[in-house]
Amino acid sequence: MSHDLTTFERELPDGGSIRIHFLNGQTARIQLCPKKREPEESALNRYGFIQESPAPIRVQLQETAQTVTLTAGELHLSCDLSRGLVSARNNERHLLQMTAARFSRDSASVEFAAIPDEDWIGFGDQTRERLYHRGHTAVCDVSNVASYIPVPFFMSTQGYGILVNTTHRTVFDLCRNRPDSFGWRDRRGVIDFYLFAAPTFKELIRLYTGLTGRPKLPPEWAFGLWYICRMQANDAEVVNDALNLRREGIPCDLIGLEPGWMEKHYDLSVEKNWSSERFPLPEWQKNCRHTFIQALKRMGFKLELWLCNDYDLSYEEERRLDKQAVSAAAETAVFHEGAEQDRHFAEPVRFDRITRPDEPWFEHLKQFVDWGADLFKQDGAFQVCSHPDRLFGNGMTDAEMHNLYVLCYSRQMWEGFADHTNRRPVVFTPAGWTGFQAWAGTWTGDTGGRLDTLGAMLNTALMGHSWLTNDMEVAEKEGIHFGYLLPWSQINSWSYFRMPWVQGTELSAMHRFYSRFRSRLIPYLYSWARQATLTSEPLLRPLTLEFQQDRNCRNVLHEYLLGRDLLVGIYRNELYFPPGRWKDAWSGEVVEGGRALPVTWPADRGGALYCREGAIIPFGPVMQFRGEKPLDQIELYLFPGTNVSEFELYEDDGVSFDYQKGCCHVTPIRMEQTERELSIRIGPSPAESARRWSLRIALDHPPQAIGAGMEWNEERRELTVAEARPGEFRLLLR
Structure with a gap:
């Protein structure tokens, strides 16, 4: 029945x-x-x-x-x-x-x-x-x-x-x-x-x-480079680092401060303030144009502040359930080193001397947002620690609350920032549990930036997680290659001198190349980021997710797809290529997949990068920061395959929630190749009269005719079309 x-x-x-x-x-x-x-x-x-x-x-x-x-x-x-x-x-x-x-x-x-x-x-x-x-x-x-x-x-x-x-x-x-x-x-x-x-x-x-929960779209600037200053830095060093990034021509969107920004080192309280020695910012300067924060803003940087947290977040979770009275257990039992305290002489004295039960954690952070902070780095400190003698305000012990805590922290941060600013938040944390992908971006914590961090990222990507990175190894060619070719990219000086411009001539040049390459790639990353919010297909994809039936992909821990069309290889000189054709982004060589092959790369690169057959990759102009200039030039890199290939170039204001009201634009791009003809359709596109489109097309042979504004590169076997208009472009093949 x-x-x-x-x-x-x-x-x-x-x-x-x-x-x-x-x-x-x-x-x-x-x-x-x-x-x-x-x-x-x-x-x-x-x-x-x-x-x-x-x-x-x-x-x-x-x-x-x-x-x-x-x-x-x-x-x-x-x-x-x-x-x-x-x-x-x-x-x-x-x-x-x-x-x-x-x-x-x-x-x-x-x-x-x-x-x-x-x-x-x-x-x-x-x-x-x-x-x-x-x-x-x-x-x-x-x-x-x-x-x-x-x-x-x-x-x-x-x-x-x-x-x-x-x-x-x-x-x-x-x-x-x-x-x-x-x-x-x-x-x-x-x-x-x-x-x-x-x-x-x-x-x-x-x-x-x-x-x-599916991932939520971060602001566009989150896909630019982040640079985190030394813990010992003061306001002058921070501004100097920012100036050096601009002078070196290293595109960067964010400057971050480590724990040294606080008056009290690792201040857990809601009374934290700027260091009076390193960052003297009296209240009367909050609206002043001449603070170090406003200097950063004028150069196009966002500002990140490091945090640690041991606040009892359960009160706020209960408050959101409209339960004003917390559990009776939490009100009547006062815990200190595992034992109840005598209540005979006075009101209860809380072992937790940080939490204000009637005040959400984010409340005290609003003042720093008003100063100009755009996100807070939620360090692992204390949130990953066990609290075996703690009874939380909702009546839970650590057995139940420990893994829940990291979720509450991320969601309360996301919602607190969104409510206070009406801007898209960036939540940045190393920790998570079930559903973390809906609220947070992550880095791999205190594990460095080498090969083994990719295993962590691949396993979290399989949870539908897209906004992830590590601490780039800035003094290794392989680490530079890896660190710039992730969904998010950050350099963390911590307590060292990891500035790109002090790594020597060769490595400094590599930082300039990869940072500019990444800047040009952001239209591609941002478009696939938007797809991740719709489908939960991660921006960094394990090969086994994309090629599930290929058993050779199961144990691959040194390769990944960045979006659909870029294959990144790190730290090893052999790659497994899934079935299909793959084109070396550095040399132009095309290889047939379905096998493992030795790979090389130029001396001024740090690893392998291949384009997948059927690739449609939009490159924008180099911007020192997002919004520096209009996205008025797009070069489409195209690698036609045997199947029809489609891509949606996604654009919005990059900051607000207006895209949820339809204030955004999607430019469809379609590519189809037959034995005799290649057809490429662009559009409709916004601001058609202002945007210039150019094409770089990977072909096995030059076309029948090379017209005005076209150039054939025999070594790379690529056709460049200097100008293409929205609509349909047809090319006769041999």
Whole structure:
């Protein structure tokens, strides 16, 4: 029979219960609870980091004395009513079979049968050594350096994904102890997970981010270079660094200050202020044109300030739920070094001497935004630390709050800045948990900028995360190549002299080249960034995400796609090229894919860069900062393939939320090649009379005729068209 109820609930013979709730024909939530414990929302549900939006769907139910089978769309779930064990299939394709569910005093565990050829990817940044995890364990619990962004979400080669609905420490065993079994143990004490069914990783990521949030479009300047000054810098050194960036011709959009900007080192309080010695800024100078901040602004720089945080963010989360009274436990028990304090002589004295329960964390940051701060770097300090003796204002202990805290921090920062400025925020943090991709951009923390940081980024990209970077290794050719060819790019001097202009003649020249190359590439990056907000396909893509059926891509940890059309290789002289043709951006050589090949690059480059067959890559003019000049010139780099290729050049004001009201423009670009003809269509485009278009087209042979304004480069086998108008451009081939 069928019914309109999307939720099935049943008490089990052992006194426990099972609850199955369909959100749509591809997603269901499954909960098993032990005796005397009712199904409940997790902290992720409570605070809206998971937002269920059920679609109207009819559920078919078939029940016998021992089993119930529920069907919604293509997803079929069967439950053994004697033990509460669930199996799933997607139409005729088997997905998974639960074999055990166990409960103890402080945890719950579940096991599933593992199919011999099955493997799993996901889990975020909890390892940098692999993308596929069969034969390993995965520990999801935020910790400094080792595990900044663990996420209890994973995907199977069998066509399903699982999100464990918890903020507690969770340990996954992926056939490590038993070759035929996988599962997890959750300290929350219940079994609660979302099951997604789809044939590809891309579709599974889309389902996951549909539940936990898609990335939000940052301001355009976030895709320019960021330069972070030395911790010891004062206002004069900061302005001098800014001047040197401009004089050296190194495009840069942001200047950042490390902890030395504060009067008190690592000030956790809401009473922090500028260092009176390094950055003397009396209140009466706030609207003065002659502060170091206004000098930076006149040169086109944004300003970043470093932060550390141990504030109790749970009060604000409760306030947002319109619950003015926090939990009774938090009000009546005062904790200090793990023991309650005597309340006989006075009002309670809080062990937490930082938090103002009636004041959101962002409130005290508004004054710095008003001074000119454009973002705050949320250092890992304290947010990644455990607090085993702490009772938070919402009544949670650290067991539940530790992994949740990093999410609250990012969301409160994003929403606080947006509400105060009505500008798109940039949240910058090394830490995250389920749904972090909806609120934050990240760097890889205190792990440097070499090869192993890519493993962290690839694993977080598989969570639908796009805004990521590391601390560039500025004194290595390979590190420069890698650092400039990421979704975001930053140089962090920290406590050293990492200025590009002091790295010697050869490396300084490389910084100038790569920074200018990146500046020209921003129209491409920004357009694919907009696509990431719509589809959750990350801006930095593991090869296995784009070429899922190619097993040779599974263990590639030194290559990635930047957007759809650029293949970046780092630190190694051999690349695996997926099937298709790939053109060396440095030499112009074309290679056939489907194999691993040795690669070289020029002495003044730091790694490999290839264009994918079918590539459409818009290059803009070099700008020392975004908005320095109009985007009035676009060069399209085109590498025609056997299939039709399309690209959408995205433009808006780069700062405000007006794009959400339709104040933006998309210029479609289409390319099709046959044996006899190449057709390129541009437009319609905004400001057609003002913008100049030029083309650089990779071809196997020169065209039949080379007209006025065209030039053939035999060495690179490329045709340059000096001027192309919006509309259709046709080229006769041999």
